[in-house]
Amino acid sequence: MKKSILLILGVLLAIVSCTEDFEELNTRKDAITTPKPGELFMVIAQGPIYNYQRNVNLYADLYSQYWANTISGFESGRYEYVDGWVGNKWREWYTVGLADIRTLQRLYGEDPVYSNLMQVLEIWEASEWLRMTDYYGDIPYFGAGLGESVPYNSQQEIYYDLFDRITAAVNTIDVNDTSQFTLEQEPGQIISPDIIYGWDLEKWKRFGNSLKLRMAMRISNVDPGKAQAEAAAAINAGVMQSNDDVAHIPAWDDDRAFYDYLRNMAISWDNIRCSKTFLDFMYSETSMEDPRARIWFAYKSSSPLVDNERLEGVANGYNILPVGSNDFATMNADTNYIGFAGDGVTFNHFQPVMMYTEVLFLQAEAALRGWASGDADALMLEGVRASMEFVGVDPADATAYINELPALSGSNEEKLKHLITQKYIANFPNGKEAWADFRRTDYPDITLPIDGVSSAASVAPGTWVKRIRYSNNAHELEQEFMPAGQNTIDSDRMDIRVWWDTADTKTKSNGLMNSNF
Template identity: 55%
Template structure:
C-alpha cells in the first residue's frame, strides 16, 4: 500500500506541473505529463476518483436521488432538487482536469508500445465506465477530442453511447493476457491487481449494463449489445469474487459514507429503502438490514433491539427543516455488522466503494431474458441475483433461503415483472447510489417519493416531478455556451427535470405503481 501512495506523490508532481484553474479552457489544455511516469501511477489515481470528493459529488445528489439515504441537515437544498455549483460542480472539473488528463497521459506515452496493449485496454475499459457516469449525470457533454487542446462541441448522449460500445468491444477483444505485457501490479490496480482477464469480465459486464440502459430508447441496438456482452471474450462476472470495488486505505482520510452517515451524521437511511427492507418477502425483515445498518447510541453502534426499536427505520427524503433527534431515531451505516464493504478487511483496507456487484449482472440478465434478448428463466435469474447479494453481504445460507423462499415468483405483466426485478436489483446495488438513481430514471422503479417539503422554489424541477439530470456547471455557462446544446445553453433552459436520451419512461403514467412505457 505504501507504494501506491508514494506513486501518487509522483502523480501529484505531474498535476502541479500541468497547473489547473476553474476555467473551462483548462480541460482543453494538453497535460505537461512527464512521459516516463509508469501507467500504474495514473491508473491508481483514476480508480480513487470513485470516492474522491464523495459527499459533494455523490452523497448530496445520486445517493439522495436513489433514496438509499435521506438528508438530516436542515437547509440543504440538494434533497429538494436545488443545484449547488460548489458541490456537484466539482465532478465536472475533477473529471476533465484530472481524470481525463491521466487517461490521455497513458495513451500518449504508451499506445504505440506493444508491451502496453493490455494496459491501454484496461485504461480504456475504466474510462468507458467514467464516461458513462458523466453522460448519465449531465446528458450531452464534451467527448470527442476533449482534452486535446482545443474547444470542442458537446457530443450527444446517443453518439457517446454508440462510441462507448465500440471502445469496449475493442478494448475487451484486444486484451492478450500475455506474460510479456506490462501489468498494473504491486497493489497499484486497486480493483483486480492487474489481472487483465478480470478486466475483460468487467468490460463485458459494463457493456451489458450500458446495453440495458438504452433498452427503451433503442431496443434493437440494446439487444445486439446485450448479446455481444454475453458472448464477449472472457465472459461476464461469474461470482462474488469478481466484484468490482475500490478499497480505501485505512491510514488515509476519505470523504465517504463513514464520514457522511456516522462521523458527521449528515444522512440516515431513507424511509423508501427501509420500507422495502420489510415489504418484499413474507419472511419479514430483509436479513441484509442488520448487516448494513445500525443505530448510533451515545457514540456506539447498536442493533435495533439494543437501541429499543422493532425495525431499522428510515427518514423521509426532502425535508427542509429536519425533525429533531433524527440522528437518534433513524438507522445509519453499520461499521461493525460484518459487511466487508463497510467494515473493511481488518488490515490496510478501511472500506470499499462499489463499482459493480456480481448480483447486478444476474438482474441485468433477468431483465434481458424478460425482454426476450437472451435465454434463461427470468424467475431463476432474478432469485440468483438476490442470492448473490445475500452471499456477498454475509447473510447465512439459512436466512437467505428463508427470505428468498418468501419472495413472490416473477409474475404478471411485463411491467409488473420488471418492477419486481428492478426493486430487488435496487436493494442489491446498495450503496451504489449512482446506479440506483440511473435505474429509477430509466424504468421509474422502484417507487421513489417526491421531496417531503416539496420541490424547492430555487430548483429547475417542476412541482410534482422528479429530478432527471444535473445541470451544467456555472463555469460552462460563463465561458463555453457556444459549444453547449442549443436547448440547454442558458441558465433558464438548463433544467434538471429534462430527461436524458435513454430516459423515455414517464413516471406520471404510473397506475397503481405500474408503468406503461417500458415495453
C-alpha cells in the same frame, strides 16, 4: 574595437551556454519527471471516489433514496443545484481525471509492450464516460481532453462509440503475451497498482462485457434493437461470473479518499441517515425482515435492537429535520460489510463500481425481454442470493428470505417492477445505478421530497429530478458548444430527460408504468 566585439561575443556565448544547461541545472537529480505507469494508473482508478460526498452522496445517493439528508440548508435533496458541490464532478473529470488518462496514453500508448495496459485503461475510461453522460446527458466527448474546447456530443453518439471502444479493448487484451508490461504487486507495496483487479486480465474482460450489458439495458426503451444486439453480444462474450469479479475501489487510512465516504458521513459527521423509502423495502417484500437490514443499519444510540423492533428511516426531502433524529437508523458502525468497512486488514472501505448481483439482474431483465437465454425468475433469485453472500448474510437466513419472495408473475410490466425493486435493494449502496434505473424504468416506488421541490430548483413542482445541469464553469467557457436548448443556466434545467429516459415518471392508478415494453 576588436576587443569590444570579442568581449560581447564571449558574454553571448556564456549566456547561450548557461541557458542551454538551465533545465538540467534546475532539475533535481532525484526528481521523477515522468510518472511510472502504475503510479498514474492508481491515481486514475481512484478518481471516482474523491469528493464522494459532494459529487455523489448529496445528489445520486439522495435521488435514489438510499440515504436521506439530515443537515438543514442542504437543499440538494429538494433538487437544488449547488455548483460548489456537484460542480466538482464536471471540473475534476475534464481537468484532472481525463487529463491523467491522456497523459498515460501519451507516455506509453505507442509502445506495443503496453498494449494490455492501454486496453485496460480504455475499459476504465469508458466506465468513467458512462458515469458522466448518465449524470448530464450530452457532454463534450470526441476530442475532449486534448487542451481545446470541443462541441457537446449527443448521448446516443457517446453510447454507440463506447460500445465499439469496449468491444475493441476486450478483444485486443492478450492474456498469453508474456512480453507485456504488467501492473502486478511489487515488494513493499500494500496492493497492486491495479487497485481494481490486481492485474487479472480475465476479470478486466468480464468487467468490460458487463459494462456493455449495463449500457445495453440502459437504452432498452429508447433503442431496443441496439440494446438487444449489444446485450446478447456482451453475455456471449462473458460477463462477471461470481462475487470475486466485483469491481470496487479501495481506500485506506493514508489515502485522501478514505476521508470522504459513507462511514464518515454517516457516523462521524451525522450528515445522513437511511432513507425511509429504502428501509421500508426491508419489510415489504416478504413477511420477514430483510436479513441484510441489520448488517447495513443500526441506531446511533448504543442500545441494541430487540428481535421484533423495526428499523425506521428518514423521509427524503425535509427542509428541517424533525426533532428526534436519533430515532432514525444510520449506518451500522460495527458491521464488517465489505461495501462499508473494507476488509478489516488493509482497506477501510470499498466503493462499488459494478457488483456481480447487478450483472445477474441485468441478465434477468434481458431474459424477461426475450433477448437472452435463461429464466428471468431464476436469475433474479440468483441475484438476491449473490447479494446476500456478498454482504455476509447467514446462508440459512438468505434461503428463508429467498423462499418467501414471490415469483415473477402477471404482465411483463408487473414482472419488471418486482425485478427492479429487488435489484434496487441488492445494488445498495451504489446510488448512481439506482438513480439511473429509476429514471429509465420508473421503478421502484420512490417518493417526491416531503417538503416539496425547492423553489430554487429547476425542476417543476410535483416531478422528479432527471439529470444534473452543467457546471457554472462550463456555462462561462463553453456556451457556444452546448446543446441549443441548454446553453443558458435558466434553460439548463434538471427536469430535462437524458436520451435513454423515455417517460415522465408518472404512475398510473395501479402503480405501473406504460413505458418499458
